[in-house]
Amino acid sequence: MHICFITNEFPKEGFPHGGIGSFVKTLAVSLVKKGFQISVAGINYTPNNETEIVEGINVYRLKKSTIKGFSWYFNSKALNEKIKQLHKENPIHIIESSELGLAFLSKIKDIKYIIRLHGGHHFFAESENRKINKWKGFQEKRSFSKADAFIAVSQYVKKHTEQYLSYNNKPIAYISNPIDTDFFKPIxxxxxxxxxxxxxxxxxxxxxxxxxxxxxxxxxxxxxxxxxxxxxxxxxxxxxxxxxxxxxxxxxxxxxxxxxxxxxxxxxxxxxxxxxxxxxxxxxxxxxxxxxxxxxxxxxxxxxxxxxxxxxxxxxxxxxxxxxxxxxxxxxxxxxxxxxxxxxxxxxxxxxxxxxxxxxxxxGLNTIMDQNIVFYKSLLKSED
Incomplete structure (x- = not known):
């Protein structure tokens, strides 16, 4: 199975990253060890293309557009082209992103698109008691409409996201983010x-x-x-x-x-x-x-x-x-x-x-990894 994660936050030496980046690396490394092919594609911190292999993960950091007002368009275009190339070279079965990540992706037949609820714009707007940004709100709704399935990392994020956005009667699983308990061990x-x-x-x-x-x-x-x-x-x-x-x-x-x-x-x-x-x-x-x-x-x-x-x-x-x-x-x-x-x-x-x-x-990593694999396979099986 070939899984492609869409994120700009995959850890890069010398640059800060958030919880999504840590999560993707932890899960991706364990999936590689199980024999899965894993790609990560996202926009680079710098205006140049970079490709590297990190612990068996193929990481593609795409040149960041600096064109004011249109960077979203050119960044999305570059991402779509990279996904098409990867799919042609070795068919992708699953594409996974966070809440806004599918907004401007062109869907490819036979690929299942998953949104993992890490906490999107609507979710945090509620918790911070602020108004919805129309542009981000539009992207999130558009992204949700394209998803074939969802994964919620907590019951709380599932319940509070669905107050504002529809899961469109698509499959949804509750799977916590994993912790590598061998890496995070007592010292x-x-x-x-x-x-x-x-x-x-x-x-x-x-x-x-x-x-x-x-x-x-x-x-x-x-x-x-x-x-x-x-x-x-x-x-x-x-x-x-x-x-x-x-x-x-x-x-x-x-x-x-x-x-x-x-x-x-x-x-x-x-x-x-x-x-x-x-x-x-x-x-x-x-x-x-x-x-x-x-x-x-x-x-x-x-x-x-x-x-x-x-x-x-x-x-x-x-x-x-x-x-x-x-x-x-x-x-x-x-x-x-x-x-x-x-x-x-x-x-x-x-x-x-x-x-x-x-x-x-x-x-535990093995427990969470198995839950993800079962869910991934269930989505692909539903197409058979």
Whole structure:
């Protein structure tokens, strides 16, 4: 079977990538090991074409158009041409993208087109209480109309997406994103007893501002606590930096505690486990997630995790059994959960060990990979 993933986020050395990129690499590598042919096609970060083989995956990064107002057209044209070429050389059976990814793809007979619900424009517009952008909303509806099937990474994202977009009576499966529990495994000797870690895009919806506001409450109880923030910057529509805003507006508010807040910048995929391993507590107070990868990744490493109680948080963490759930809009609540872990080391260790067992069972790579393969094959079988 030949599967082609459509994404611009496949990890590339020296460039930031998001959760979708991590997901595609993790699943694609495991599928290659099972004998599947895997291609990844997307638009490059730079204005040139690049092709490489990454752990058996054929990765095609296409030249990025810089023509203002028409870049979407030329990028889509390049992507369509590449897919046609790949299909001619070795027939593609499945094409998979995230919510907007099929909008301008030309459908080819005999290929099944799947949308995996990672959290699209309508989904996050609801969670962030903002208006639908007409252009993005149009693309998402157009993309959904072209899909032959859907995969939801959590029950929450399925229910909240269907309030705005139709699945058009097409097959839909619930399959969590996988966690490579051999890659994310315990490295206990690195752990610091006072380090609090955040990882993810540094933006409002990840709850980082409230985490910074929570930090002085933590320092009051745990004076030697430090907060390390890993992740790429986010930029406002006018091009200004979110991290710069935090440094200029939020850090002065927490006064002396700001001395122990460290922005570490983006981190490579291979560097993530080492960063997690050094933390006493990993905190991800997201305002909204579709599933969230960072929480189960850290849990897989037997780390104490504070995750959001909103959205799919309770699907990923059982409160006081595999981690702690917090109100991401309440800095005092975030602080209380961090302090609880740092003050209850024996209970923290029990919870952390239970967390890994839970992740292995629910998000284990082999389990999730098998679920995906069964679904892929069921779609192709329906054509027979």
């Amino acid at each position: 206990s000797e690195n752990e610091s007893d006072n380090k609090i870690l955040f990882a993810g895009t540094v933006c409002e919806k990840k709850g980082i501002r409230q985490l910074i506001q929570a930090f002085p409450f933590v320092k009051k109880e745990i004076p030697n606590a430090v907060l390390e923030i890993y992740g790429r910057d986010w930029f406002f529509p006018d091009g200004t930096s979110y991290i710069k805003m935090l440094k200029e507006k939020e850090l002065p508010k927490i006064e002396k505690a700001a001395e122990d807040v460290c922005f570490k910048g983006a981190i490579s995929f291979n560097g993530i486990p080492n960063a997690y391993s050094e933390a006493a507590v990993c905190v991800f107070p997201s305002h909204m997630e579709t599933q969230g990868l960072v929480a189960p990744e850290a849990m897989s490493m037997e780390k104490a995790v504070v995750f959001t109680k909103l959205g799919p948080g309770p699907e990923a963490v059982e409160d006081y059994k595999t981690g702690l759930l917090c109100d991401p809009y309440n800095p005092k609540d975030i602080a209380e959960k961090i302090i609880w872990f740092l003050s209850n080391k024996e209970k923290k260790e029990i919870i952390a060990k239970a967390a890994r067992k839970f992740v292995v069972q629910k998000y």
